[in-house]
Amino acid sequence: MKRHVHVAALAVLALAPLVAQTPQGWKQRVDRSTSATDPDAAGAIKFVTQGSGFHATNPQAAVYWNPASTASGAYTLKGTFTLMKPSGHTNYYGLVFGGSALEGADQAYLYFVVAQDGTWLIKSRAGAATPSWRPRRPAMR
Numbered sequence: 001m002k003r004h005v006h007v008a009a010l011a012v013l014a015l016a017p018l019v020a021q022t023p024q025g026w027k028q029r030v031d032r033s034t035s036a037t038d039p040d041a042a043g044a045i046k047f048v049t050q051g052s053g054f055h056a057t058n059p060q061a062a063v064y065w066n067p068a069s070t071a072s073g074a075y076t077l078k079g080t081f082t083l084m085k086p087s088g089h090t091n092y093y094g095l096v097f098g099g100s101a102l103e104g105a106d107q108a109y110l111y112f113v114v115a116q117d118g119t120w121l122i123k124s125r126a127g128a129a130t131p132s133w134r135p136r137r138p139a140m141r
Helices: none
Strands: 005-011 027-031 046-050 053-057 061-065 092-100 108-115 120-126
Touching: 053 061, 061 092
Parallel strands: none
Antiparallel strands: 005 061, 005 092, 027 061, 046 053, 092 108, 108 120
């Protein structure tokens, strides 16, 4: 049985209303915060092509994906991320994989994200639910 999955970049930094700058073929979904301890910042979404990659400026959490990017069977995900402007609170960014129904209420995917302080999370999303594994700090050397 072949299973096709979406392979996409996940920017869990922050985001606002959709902007026409999104690169051709790419889609985005804003994940507005409902937590008073983690309020969304003001500002517009900017997700643009830059060099051989992308540049995301997002005052609210968001997922970016290209529906043409699918994989089946065993596959490897790889990404390089640069946090240009660290904030005063923890922001995460990373990769989403195994996605389905990303545009609807029944969205489902797994994601691996790293924060500017080196902590990381592996989470899943099923509709509005986002269970996670406990974040870890990198080992001190």
